[in-house]
Amino acid sequence: MYLWHQYYNYMFSLSEENYLKSIYHLEAIHGKGISTNSIAKKLETKASSVTDMIKKLAEKEVLVYKKYQGVSLTILGRKEATTIVRKHRLWEVFLVDKLNFSWDEVHDVAEQLEHIKSPKLIDELDVFLGFPKMDPHGDPIPDKEGNFQKIEKRLLSTLEEHKTGICVGVNDSSSDFLKYLDKNNISLGQKIKVLSKESFDGSLTILIHSKEITISKKISNNIYIQ
Numbered sequence: 486m487y488l489w490h491q492y493y494n495y496m497f498s499l500s501e502e503n504y505l506k507s508i509y510h511l512e513a514i515h516g517k518g519i520s521t522n523s524i525a526k527k528l529e530t531k532a533s534s535v536t537d538m539i540k541k542l543a544e545k546e547v548l549v550y551k552k553y554q555g556v557s558l559t560i561l562g563r564k565e566a567t568t569i570v571r572k573h574r575l576w577e578v579f580l581v582d583k584l585n586f587s588w589d590e591v592h593d594v595a596e597q598l599e600h601i602k603s604p605k606l607i608d609e610l611d612v613f614l615g616f617p618k619m620d621p622h623g624d625p626i627p628d629k630e631g632n633f634q635k636i637e638k639r640l641l642s643t644l645e646e647h648k649t650g651i652c653v654g655v656n657d658s659s660s661d662f663l664k665y666l667d668k669n670n671i672s673l674g675q676k677i678k679v680l681s682k683e684s685f686d687g688s689l690t691i692l693i694h695s696k697e698i699t700i701s702k703k704i705s706n707n708i709y710i711q
Contacts (some may be wrong), residue, residue, distance in 0.1 A: 496544075499600050502569050503528065504538050505547060506599075508558055509566035518555035567631040573599040574620035574627075575610050581621045582614065588621040589663035622663075623654025623673050623709060641677060642687065642705035649678040650710030658709040660691050665704070677710060 497505070507527045511519045522538065525532045539556060542548045547562030558566060560595050576595040580586040586594070601607075609628060611617075617626055618634050625633035636653060652675045654664065666672065670693060678692040688700030 497565065501538070501542060501545075502565075503602060504535075504542060505558070505562055505566040506569045506573075507557055508548065508556060509563065509570065512558060517557040518551075520555050524556065533638075564631055567627045569599050571627045571629070572601065572607050574624060575607060575614065575617070577620045577622070578614050578617045578626070587663075587666065587667070589660045589703070591621060592658055592660070621673075622658045623652075624658075636711070638709040640680075640706055640710050641691075641708040641710050642680045642702055643691070644677075644710060645681050646682055649676055652708060653711045654708065654709035655707055663708060666708075669698055669700075670696075671708070672700060676709075 504524070507524060508519055511527060513521055515523070520641050521535045525535045528535070536608070539548065539550050542562070543550055546559060547565055548556055548558050550556050573595045576598040577588075577591040580591040580594060581588060594673070616628075619636075620626055623636075627633040629682050639650075639651050640656070641650065641652075642711065652671060652673055654673070655666070669676070675693060680690045680692055681698065682689055687707050688699055689695060689702075
């Protein structure tokens with residue numbers, strides 16, 4: 486009980502929250518034990534700055550750092566990071582569903598809104614939106630307890646020739662990538678059939694909306710299908 490009480494006395498700066506969220510996303514991909522260089526690359530900052538921040542966050546008991554083993558979130562750190570992710574994704578749903586933003590416009594705005602501290606505001610936002618399970622990019626939205634629905638998915642690049650999948654998410658949510666998908670009528674829920682694979686460079690010829698297009702391996706490695 487003491488640890489939880491102590492934790493909620495901590496206030497986290499915008500920068501600290503960004504670190505926690507970034508480590509959370511890196512752990513989702515690589516597991517525990519994230520290197521300082523990986524964190525620096527994701528946040529586009531210097532390794533020395535990462536080291537300083539790790540010390541601050543370790544003092545607040547939200548992460549641990551072991552030499553040669555990297556950085557891992559504690560239970561408290563994961564709770565804080567999950568809360569930030571929840572806020573970000575709920576705001577993205579709100580912007581798309583209620584304010585008519587397109588899916589390539591919402592990330593940067595949600596990056597600002599995710600730092601609002603009011604738990605009541607976020608809980609009421611969740612109710613107002615009807616407790617959405619997915620954000621506009623197909624990523625799961627954690628509930629207030631940190632639980633979220635897991636979806637079985639695979640990269641489009643792994644789909645066999647002459648097989649069809651349904652787009653359920655993206656690995657890259659940058660504005661440029663989402664605009665590319667819009668230009669080629671690729672969206673969540675869209676059926677995609679792989680007509681052929683190029684062995685030389687991994688590019689795919691796909692059928693979408695009765696139209697054949699060729700996409701690079703980089704593109705297919707950033708589209709999730711089911």
